[in-house]
Amino acid sequence: MELKIKKLRENAILPTRGTKGSAGADLYACIEESVTINPGDLKLIPTGVAIALPDSSAVAYLYARSGLGVKHGICLANGVGVVDSDYRGEIMVGLCNVSGEPYTIEPNERIAQMVISPVIIPELVEVEKLDETDRGEGGFGSTGKK
Secondary structure (H helix, E strand, O other): OOOEEEEOOOOOOOOEOOOOOOOOEEEEOOOOOOEEEOOOOEEEEEOOEEEEOOOOOEEEEEEOOHHHHHHHOEEEOOOOEEEOOOOOOOOEEEEEEOOOOOEEEOOOOEEEEEEEEEOOOOOOOOOOOOOOOOOOOOOOOOOOOO
16 A cells, blocks of 8 residues: 655655554644643644545544653653545644653654554444344443452
8 A cells, every 4th residue: 555645844754664564654743933832721723734544444543652652751641643535635643641740842853653443444334233242231340440
C-alpha cells in the first residue's frame, strides 16, 4: 500500500517512523512559535500535512505518543483521532494536558503518531432481535472482578 502525503506548508515535516518495526509514524507540530498547554487546557496543533488514503478500506488513526502521555500527561483530546479515507484537509492534532504542570510544545516537536489500519464498512441493518450469547447484556466489568 502507498500513502500519499502532501506538505501544505513549507516548514512541515513529513511523518517518520522511529524504527522499521514502528506501527505508527510520528506527526510533527507545524508551528512558528512555542505553544504552552496549561493543566486542563485543550489546544489544536497543526501538522502541515494532508494524506490520501487509497480507498475506504483504510483509515488513519491518531494516537498519543507514549512519552508525552506517560511523562507529561499530554494526550489526544478525543482519545483517538480518526482520519477518514475521503478527508483531504490538514491533519490537526487536538492535545490536552491532564497533568498538574504546564507543558510547552515546541516547533517541529513530535506530537502524535499515525497508524494506518484496515477498516470494515458493513451495511447497517435494523433488526427486531439480536442473536443470544453467554454474556448477553453484561458489561462494565461483568467478566472480571466483582
